[in-house]
Amino acid sequence: MSHQSAYEPKTGIEKWLDARLPIVRLGYDSFVDFPTPRNLNYWYTFGGILAVFLVIQILSGVVLAMHYVPHIDYAFDSVERIRRDVNYGWLIQGMHANGASFFFVAVYLHMFRGLFYGSYKAPREVLWIIGVVIYLLMMAAAFMGYVLPWGQMSYWGATVITNLVGALPVVGEGIKQWLWGDFAVGNATLNRFFSLHYLLPFLIAGLVILHIWALHVPGNNNPTGVEVKGKGDTLPFHPYYTVKDGFAIVVFLLIFAGFVFYLPNALGHADNSIEANPLVTPAHIVPEWYFLPFYAILRAVTFDFGPISAKLGGVLAMFGAIGVLFVLPWLDRSPVKSMRYRPIAKWCFLIFVIACLGLGWCGAENPDNLVFEFGGFGMPFVVLSQILTAYYFAYFLVILPVLAYVEKPKARPESIEASVLGSSPAAVPAE
């Protein structure tokens, strides 16, 4: 794409096709010959893992859609029928339900990697923004997918989340009913969620192509954050990274299989095995684990802020937590990409990761429960989530912008080759 094409059609048919549609050339230049920094570590394997999981989700989902019935009277039973009576339905449904969780495990690690190595910085802002759009669509697809089995958590999760839209002034009620297609979450809602749940993965697949395109124009970032300068810095993607990504994919699949075959319900919630009942509210409505940090941010806003009600404030904070990612490339102005060479940012990033995990913990708990109690003094979870939410936003809006000016970065290597070969790159000939 951005580099000189090294593809040489050898057979007659290859030459014939190459003159008409150079698709083999595109594949060769993108995934065989593509010059890739030689120092990529295992944190860089999650892109490949995500591509595999997108395929797993689409394939298993297409088969599930052949058996699923999107109707409030039959949806719950049809999912159980898949698990009981469809040949290997328990396997396909188990892969799809657990696959969603593993998709998010991979995407979070992929995003944290990008945050740590500064992969969002110039010239990769568009690459990063496409990634955030993919993440947003993944969340929408996962949320609507979780509604489809029409269990108690499906129904009440859908009710809680769609009701958030009602917090918007003036237009909120109207939009809410437009989303529902009714005056409450019901059959119309289930039908449109099924339709959109089937649509979104294909939009994601399209965006993944753009994501890879936007990756291949500037090329990969790498753990040093120093851009590729010469041939000695890179290796062809195949076989070096096909084999490294391949190894990581198989290990990730091994863990995935452990869940699918031995703990198929561990990541789910028992209440979702109870059919949806609009008359019975579960004692404790919680989203799937991958939404818990955002759920904690939503519930952390417990106070009115001027004309903004606490509910609207929570909704704005929740969407703002993702929205801030879009402008991150312009918030962090430090010229140093990799936090390996940013002594203060490194620690702030570590605390950021802990804050995200902590928010996940808060999201799973009842806000009034106590984190700890000591001699009559205790801290409820809502306070912890407020502290962590404050840090989450401060990291992007204060810490990174300020550090760009006050932090003194450590010395960076001359080039990737120099960092790999040590202090005397000239002494060793490249390859």
Add this chain to the structure above:
Amino acid sequence: MKRFIATFAALAALATPALAAEGETHAPEAYNWSWEGPFGTFDDEQLQRGFQVYQEVCASCHSMDLLSFRNLGQPGGPFEYLPDLEHEGELINYPNPNDNPVVIDIASRYTYTAIDPETGEEIERQGIPADRFPNPFANRAQAAASNGGAVPPDFSVIVKARSGGAEYIRSLLLGYDSEVPADITLLPGQHYNPYFAGGVLAMGPQLFDGAVSYTGDTPQTAEQYATDVAAFLAWASEPHMEQRKRMGLGVMIFLLIFSILMWLAYRQLWANVKH
């Protein structure tokens, strides 16, 4: 992990005596089930006894709408293997549950309403293995009316639908002899059970020593009944568990070998490349 959480919750409850009101819900009692662990399988005889307890006790109120009689004889089901009457101590496998004499016999004891295709009139016919378990009530309203307003939950996926699973079911069934705490007042038709969230439920104690007659020499105690029926319900919630674990072993071994090969290929390829 669940036990760890339960222990942790118990410790947390001890550490905060102010919160531990007397009506606090108890964590289910731990029990060592035959199907635990990656190689654990259901005990067919236990499933058969559990089905008997369900049929004779629970089925008068609790439906199992998602189960058909054929499920009882499917691979991994309670009656897949039957004792061979001609050869002492041997078992016969019935790969097709529709041919399974026990399944046919169980189904035939029920009658179903059908439409006579010739006349279009309603007729009564004998149950067949393909029939669903009969629902004890005609509709939800009748179920609620017969049970003081509380609809008895369907048992098809009850073990998956309760945190604590089979241990919760077993503990609940055996938890009725606890003393009612002072802060709980029971209305007529209500019962106290510390394993139930909130402590108060409409279902009274159901299992008593000797209430169900087992054919073998298994103890006929309430505890044994509760354990057996919890096992049966665990199977009903996950009827393909054994197949799942069996296939899982093959997949895990395959992926493990595959990952080792990938690792070796990676080492080989990168051996002379500085990175």
